């Protein structure tokens with residue numbers, strides 16, 4: 367269809383999807399129209415529902431996404447579930463190309479006994495709950511115990527530890543849901559114990575996030591100086607060019623030297639310990655951990671190796687924060703082990719390693735759950751460059767003009783898509799609820815409320 371704009375469907379409306387839309391809509395030759403499909407009535411993915419509510423500056427990246435959505439040629443189809451309301455096969459006929467930007471929808475598992483005991487939670491569920499995700503509002507986190515254990519040393523673990531420690535004054539100006547604020551402020555938790563399986567020099571968290579733990583109004587941060595007595599392999603690694611690790615270790619040394627100020631709660635960071643079992647009669651009562659030794663592999667990687675030294679730590683709740691994992695999409699190739707769509711720099715490959723023409727991916731479903739929001743911009747640009755290169759080379763299987771478009775197909779199916787105007791109505795409602803309280807918004811947290819606001 368020479369002269370006609372290329373029509374591209376993007377599945378997923380998080381940062382990866384929006385950065386892909388941005389790069390596509392900027393293209394002049396060919397020009398591109400983008401339809402973005404999202405399961406929820408709301409866009410922004412983890413920017414709305416994952417980024418911690420006390421990080422408004424990070425959330426403000428949504429302003430850039432708003433500008434992208436305002437461009438000519440962009441349409442939003444919220445409340446449309448891929449696989450139920452529309453299939454891969456249908457999209458391949460309606461569009462010249464599809465970009466999957468669905469992120470990593472589930473959590474990685476520890477694979478230890480007791481992992482599924484009541485009170486052992488994926489951190490991702492807690493994050494979705496305090497951020498008002500409509501699918502997670504019925505969860506009940508029992509925060510009555512004195513100690514919460516957070517397993518993992520990434521930024522999500524730090525978010526969860528910090529959120530559990532925030533005071534009412536710190537939570538009040540955020541868009542944390544009211545039930546979550548009440549539960550956190552009224553919780554019996556006195557210690558939040560964060561367990562890293564490797565040492566301080568191998569932690570995955572970044573320094574600004576670590577520093578925030580030292581600035582909490584209602585919690586001291588506690589680190590055992592013995593944990594900063596680094597093994598030779600870590601010392602050697604730090605001497606090389608690892609600025610983040612060096613900065614982290616400096617901050618941790620400062621924490622280890624601090625006298626606790628006697629604040630009501632404390633966040634304790636322990637290193638070189640792995641949970642081997644979650645214990646309890648019918649619910650979490652303790653975590654059994656093993657002490658690890660750090661061992662350098664031939665390739666220089668530092669691994670945690672269990673010793674015979676074990677310990678049982680009583681606790682009331684466990685948050686497992688050991689990374690996300692992608693889930694397969696019906697009809698789309700998937701690499702189970704990596705939890706990603708097999709691809710070659712964004713060009714999707716099928717099970718035989720052949721190119722799936724016209725099918726692309728970006729973000730966590732492309733590269734795995736790593737990097738910060740901005741990482742997705744470069745990632746999406748690479749995918750889109752390849753898509754446009756293929757379009758110019760005539761390699762895209764052009765759409766079938768005789769099949770109904772997405773809007774008609776959804777209407778025929780009785781599916782109620784939330785348009786971008788619908789989302790703007792939700793946004794306006796939430797902001798209006800937040801304004802008199804000095805909060806950025808009060809989120810609508812049920813499907814019914816969200817859809818009612820979108821219709822209005």
Ligand code: NAP
Pocket residue numbers: 475476517518519520521522523525562563564568569570571575640641687688689690735736737738
């Ligand atoms: P992550 O950064 O990959 O960290 C996962 C952590 O889990 C690592 O410390 C890892 O240790 C540990 N782990 C993995 N398997 C384990 C096991 N079996 N037992 C014990 N520990 C285990 O993942 P994440 O925290 O979920 O974050 C995902 C991405 O989002 C990251 O890129 C993160 O930076 C980003 N994020 C950024 C922010 C922010 O910028 N403020 C906030 C949240 C998330 P090993 O290193 O030993 O494998």
